[in-house]
Amino acid sequence: MHRFKRTLAAFAMVASVVGGTAGWASAGAQSAVTGPPPGAAAWRSEGLIDPATATPSQVAAFFAGLDERRRDDLVRRHPLTVGNLDGAPVALRYAANRAALAADGRFARLLAPGRQILAFDPRGRGQVAEVYGDLTRARHVSVVVPGSDIDASTYDRAKDPYGTPAGMAKSLRGATRPGSTAVVAWVGYTTPVGVGVDAASGALAEAGAERLSRFVAGLDAVGVDDPAVFCHSYGSVVCGLAAPRLDAADIVALASPGMRVDDAADLRTGARVWAAKDPTDWIDNVPNVQVLGVGHGADPASASFGARRIPTAGAHGHTGYFAPGTDSLRAFAAIAEGRT
Template sequence: MRRLRKTLTTAVLTALLVGSTVGAATAGAVRPLDGPPPGTAAWRADDTLGVPLPDPATATPSEVAAFFAGLTDAQRQRLVEEHPTVVGNLDGAPVRLRYAANAPAGHQVLAYDPRGRGLIARVVGDLETATRVAVIVPGSDIDVSTSGRIARWAADLQAAAGDDTAVIAWVGYTTPSGIGPDLATGRLAEAGAGRLARFTRGLDAVGLPDPALFCHSYGSVVCGLAASTADARDIVVMGSPGMRADDTGALGTDAHVWAAKSPDDWIGRVPHVELFGLGHGADPTSPGFGATVLSAADVPAHDAYFRPGTATLTAFAAIADGAL
């Protein structure tokens, strides 16, 4: 009983530490964005092509890709013009069409959903010709309004990796907001994991290489839960509270798993436990976890793993372009 109380205390402490260091106001539980994109009803009702359009809620990315492959250029363009919010978020649709559909939201936007706090995926580099692809999965307090920070990380990684690599700043799930239980539970990560796995399968469906996933903070929980179903060649976690797995074998992936944690990162003060849904489990940088540990001795803070000049960015670039 004493041991149980100690474990429970540690789990509660995890929630408090993770929440109290993000520097935001206390928040209640966040509702994850789910369901098909806006405009789906009109898309489903559109019979002008003489065949049903792929249902955004049920069609696989490979089925979406096959559908668009059978259309003429004029037919594709009409769908972009009449159903931009569906085409712009449809995994498996051609990259160029998604850019065109999302053009009002910015340059090279691969996905944009304005509902709630908003979701967005921005691309740095030439995704259509890239021989290597990287996807950055952020942690808490990131949405459309704060996505510029992740886009800067993507730009720094792409610049270090080189022209053959395209980097996607994927703000594609509802992240925890402020201090609250969402930071210490896997509820939002579970919803995000499904979206991330589908996104990677969409890249595969249009002929792009399997990406390296770079997962920061709570984003590493998302990547841990997505690992078994995502198409990924590498999974890199940094500043991780855990991946909801005891070791790399429990992730159920063939991807190479890498981990980094700075000695100056506050995440090091978080106990790595998981009990009754609180906490995210083992430290990915611990010897028994099985990840390849990267040096992060010169990383000065929790949000500085992509800072130019750091050993982590150098290593991340080598992983992104396939040199490691």
């Protein structure tokens, strides 16, 4: 009976979206940022490797064939392209993004000493990826993929820190043994804003899945081992769609509305699949069905899904999973360090 009521609720949700409230719900619909990095046209005009068609491994080979002077010249003249080019050397991307951020001027806080910005794309609401730790030397690497309402302005906000990818990344790294891990807070896709059509559909997640899989392939191209990928809320929809082509050691779905598959086997991944959902999380009230393209399917934290369950004692609400002292954070740290 409980499941039947949830299914009826799903149909009611669909009716409200496609019926009289559709105009309101879609008024703030987001246009996904896709395609090659900004500045790609000017880059291509010089006969350089095409960012739209080259694989990350080809990008890595391209830069390996350049001397230091030529690399520095490309950073100086094409910072937005180099800084967002998956497969480019990590140190070069840091330098390029410092230059791009200085020229942009809107995100001066990201230029603070010690910050390592692996990607900065000013298009749309802004996208960013920041590294905590030594990405090229750490034995283990994790990537945090956020859900709704996250962009370059909000990904490291002080309010509700464990609900932001920067806060999650810092907390995760702090829970691991010193020097053992590096964590990337990745805001590399256009996230939904609020609760509406974008959050209930898979369109933004599909665009994000392509960007996530390419980003992780870029890590592999510069010698970083397969990461553990922590996917929060709508970010787990992104990870679910990316899973078949995502070179990850672990995929962790937390606070998930669904991954757009019926069970873990349907993800078609060789990664270990984990799930965490606390009873106090409001996401538990979201119907786990797909109707007319709305909704994200089965609950990854259900026993029938087949993921490895993560304990959540001490966590509270939708954004409490990375809070210090929680069972979930302790489990995340073990996964991040490969202690599974």
